[in-house]
Amino acid sequence: MKLSNKYIAFVANEINVPHQQVAATAQLFDDGNTLPFICRYRKEITGNLDERKVEAIKTWIEKIEQLEKRKTSIIKSISKLENVPGDLVSYIEDCYSMAELEELYKPFKTTRKTKADEARAQGLEPLADAILEQRDEVMNTLLQRMGTSNKMTAEIALEGARQIAAEKIALSMAARKCAKQLIQKGALICSKVKKGKEGEAVKYTDYFDYKELLSKCPSHRFLAMARGAKEKYLTVTIDFEHTITISALEKLIIKKPKSQAATHLRLAIKVGYKRLLFPSIANELRQEALELSEQQAISLFASNVTQLLMAPPLGPRRIMGIDPGFRSGCKLVCIDETGELMHNETIFPHTSATLKKTAASKINTLASQYKIDAIAIGNGTASRETELFISHIKFNRTLRVFVVSEAGASVYSASALARQEFPEYDVTVRGAISIARRLMDPLAELVKIDPASLGVGQYQHDVNAAALKASLDNAVASCVNAVGIDLNTASSHLLKHVSGIGEKLAENIISFRAKKGTFKTREALKKVPRLGVNVFEQCAGFLRVRESNNALDNTAIHPESYTVVEQIAKQYGTTTQGLLHNQSLLDSIDASSMATKLNNKNIGEETLKDILTELEKPGRDIRMAGKLVEFDKSLKNMNDLKPEMILNGVVTNITAFGAFVDVGVKQDGLVHVSKMADEFVSDPLTIVKLHQQVKVKVMEVDISRKRIQFSMRPSDLANEPG
Numbered sequence: 001m002k003l004s005n006k007y008i009a010f011v012a013n014e015i016n017v018p019h020q021q022v023a024a025t026a027q028l029f030d031d032g033n034t035l036p037f038i039c040r041y042r043k044e045i046t047g048n049l050d051e052r053k054v055e056a057i058k059t060w061i062e063k064i065e066q067l068e069k070r071k072t073s074i075i076k077s078i079s080k081l082e083n084v085p086g087d088l089v090s091y092i093e094d095c096y097s098m099a100e101l102e103e104l105y106k107p108f109k110t111t112r113k114t115k116a117d118e119a120r121a122q123g124l125e126p127l128a129d130a131i132l133e134q135r136d137e138v139m140n141t142l143l144q145r146m147g148t149s150n151k152m153t154a155e156i157a158l159e160g161a162r163q164i165a166a167e168k169i170a171l172s173m174a175a176r177k178c179a180k181q182l183i184q185k186g187a188l189i190c191s192k193v194k195k196g197k198e199g200e201a202v203k204y205t206d207y208f209d210y211k212e213l214l215s216k217c218p219s220h221r222f223l224a225m226a227r228g229a230k231e232k233y234l235t236v237t238i239d240f241e242h243t244i245t246i247s248a249l250e251k252l253i254i255k256k257p258k259s260q261a262a263t264h265l266r267l268a269i270k271v272g273y274k275r276l277l278f279p280s281i282a283n284e285l286r287q288e289a290l291e292l293s294e295q296q297a298i299s300l301f302a303s304n305v306t307q308l309l310m311a312p313p314l315g316p317r318r319i320m321g322i323d324p325g326f327r328s329g330c331k332l333v334c335i336d337e338t339g340e341l342m343h344n345e346t347i348f349p350h351t352s353a354t355l356k357k358t359a360a361s362k363i364n365t366l367a368s369q370y371k372i373d374a375i376a377i378g379n380g381t382a383s384r385e386t387e388l389f390i391s392h393i394k395f396n397r398t399l400r401v402f403v404v405s406e407a408g409a410s411v412y413s414a415s416a417l418a419r420q421e422f423p424e425y426d427v428t429v430r431g432a433i434s435i436a437r438r439l440m441d442p443l444a445e446l447v448k449i450d451p452a453s454l455g456v457g458q459y460q461h462d463v464n465a466a467a468l469k470a471s472l473d474n475a476v477a478s479c480v481n482a483v484g485i486d487l488n489t490a491s492s493h494l495l496k497h498v499s500g501i502g503e504k505l506a507e508n509i510i511s512f513r514a515k516k517g518t519f520k521t522r523e524a525l526k527k528v529p530r531l532g533v534n535v536f537e538q539c540a541g542f543l544r545v546r547e548s549n550n551a552l553d554n555t556a557i558h559p560e561s562y563t564v565v566e567q568i569a570k571q572y573g574t575t576t577q578g579l580l581h582n583q584s585l586l587d588s589i590d591a592s593s594m595a596t597k598l599n600n601k602n603i604g605e606e607t608l609k610d611i612l613t614e615l616e617k618p619g620r621d622i623r624m625a626g627k628l629v630e631f632d633k634s635l636k637n638m639n640d641l642k643p644e645m646i647l648n649g650v651v652t653n654i655t656a657f658g659a660f661v662d663v664g665v666k667q668d669g670l671v672h673v674s675k676m677a678d679e680f681v682s683d684p685l686t687i688v689k690l691h692q693q694v695k696v697k698v699m700e701v702d703i704s705r706k707r708i709q710f711s712m713r714p715s716d717l718a719n720e721p722g
Helices: 005-015 019-030 035-041 051-078 088-093 098-108 115-121 125-132 136-149 154-171 173-186 202-207 219-230 242-253 260-309 353-369 383-391 409-413 416-421 427-440 442-446 465-483 502-516 523-527 533-542 559-571 583-587 591-598 605-616
Strands: 188-193 209-213 234-239 319-323 330-335 341-347 374-378 400-404 646-655 658-662 669-672 693-702 707-711
Touching: 005 019, 005 051, 019 035, 019 051, 035 051, 035 465, 035 533, 051 088, 051 098, 088 098, 098 154, 098 260, 115 125, 115 154, 125 136, 125 154, 125 260, 136 154, 136 260, 154 173, 154 260, 173 242, 173 260, 188 202, 188 219, 202 219, 219 234, 219 260, 234 260, 242 260, 260 442, 260 465, 260 646, 319 353, 319 427, 330 353, 330 427, 341 353, 341 427, 353 383, 374 383, 374 427, 383 400, 400 427, 409 416, 409 427, 416 427, 427 442, 442 465, 502 523, 523 533, 533 559, 559 591, 559 605, 583 605, 591 605, 669 693
Parallel strands: 319 374, 374 400, 669 707
Antiparallel strands: 188 209, 188 234, 319 330, 330 341, 646 658, 646 693, 658 669, 693 707
């Protein structure tokens, strides 16, 4: 969809980006470019917008498209109706919120007869108009006629007329705008426990009698209250001091305060506001708050998924994967450098001394036999005990031991993909293979799993499912494209996330590779059926051909820039090969002046800097080397924790209200956002990242509720013993 100027201005204001950058980026999307391609290869056009801003523009384009379709439908519907305010259509056209749009339309899609409709049927609309216009003479004349001809008492007539006036006031766009501005500023979100539900709703204790400004309510609190209401434990309402708004409406509407009609008009304003206008605006604000809270929760979830997928790979190593368990034993697998299964069996190190000794001997033998480089232990049941058991084995070679998140491993092991990869093995073997592979390359393994099953979300079951999926899909694609994919070894599950490719083309590439052999160059991609010029443009820069005769095929430099590299090489009296790894030469190149000389609309200073970086380190992996987290070996479970202990931990999940940290006791503890630093912290992501190693101080341990409270504040950690 091509954005109009009014929408470009609106989006620019919403995401705090200059008008021209929004317009240029929106045009790139309209031209069929993908998010990763735009972020990486069109920096000069977007003004070097970061990925979050570009994604925000894409999201707004999609929202506006839906909004415009709904506006068209509503305007068509109300054009056939009577008693529609004259300024409603223009108000709808200027609306930017789906929640507001639906509330504007709601009164006109009901077939239920209202009191105002009944009054109109009795011929009372002229009287209502006289009251609204504060024309006492007309009002009294009409009342007199009604009393004579219809035998209707003045009291009954005035009551009916006030109902019509109240409805017209509630539908007045000026009145709505006035009321909404005031209510937005002072609306309170209130929650109370339902009578008799106190025992069942213990997890919502904090919200049994709670209220705060709706505009200040953080996403996690709003979603918690929304969940409590959905589960029928809480009653959640929007409250406000109505006298403020009623007074403002009276000043707006009543032009002749001393008239007879003004008395009836005041009553009509109260009825229209309390019965119609306030409930409508409250619903609108509540829906908008829900949408904003969902957006924030989804954004945080996507950020966590990104960090999880971008976790440091150990690289092509021989790995022993262990899915730990007690009575059922530990499922053990050995995989080679390519991730292929070499061996599997079950050991029982936690059932008896004899079996423990046998298990230790078996692990030692397998490590030697298969030349194992590292051991990956799933972090589920018996993880801590298995890690301790492994630490006492004396290997004849140096082995690194890692505890690996097994979130989603069970989902993968029971999937059609896992059955296709390992049809002859059961779910326990597949799960252990997944644990081992995700140590080797987390990204390649975790893309096989629905991101929602990776265990790093907040309120994921309470948010819009379609919006969550779209955001997580974008996060996965962002990671895949940022890292770059080996065209000759990538699975279809990796390839389908590459910019412009998708599931069908990924299968075509795999099929072509199987028939014709490995790709020798990026250019050979064009021979794949249904992979046209446009798709090649979108995907080529994110694919690597490590064995290509052209060294640039193993970099993130896009083929469209190969001639630029040749120009640079020629200017400095060398070849493309001579530029590679030539740090001193590359450091001497001024990107700004070089971009001016090149005079290429797609190759400005920022893109040129990226090209020079790639030339300096071709084939680099932007992910860091893996690190081992060492827990306190004296701790087995929550009962071993005592207040004041200072421990090593690793961040396992990040939420809007803090971060969860694993210290090796089978129960993650919370570092509340207020305990992350000595100064105020608004966003936990500015302090911690997923998988980050941290020191925490035990503040509180609640065994019954399985809750641990930690602190990371330097002032608390300053008292570390010794």
